[in-house]
Amino acid sequence: MKIELRRIEDSPNILAELTNGIDELIITKNEQPIYKLTKINQPTAKRRIRGSAKGLITMGKDFDEPLTEFAEYM
Incomplete structure (x- = not known):
């Protein structure tokens, strides 16, 4: 997804709305990409198995x- 920088400057809350459900956001200025935001996948913790030790x-x-x-x- 691409978005123009001035649109973000006018409404900073738009980032939270736009990034919901996407993995990558490219911010452009004068049609040139200047920033690339990517989703960081947090590893899920492995569940411990009771009695494994x-x-x-x-x-x-x-x-x-x-x-x-x-x-x-005593």
Whole structure:
């Protein structure tokens, strides 16, 4: 899509209206292209799969036992 620069200067809100749903906008001055606006595609975050790390981390059998280092505080 092409638009003349003076049209944008007269109505700055027109950019928001024009860019809705297009991937590229070329701004011209005296019929010569001076700016090219392109859409930036944001990568979508991958959804995490629940339980995908199962079995990768293990706890020691004595995990719940009191620590000997803290015996004096108990």
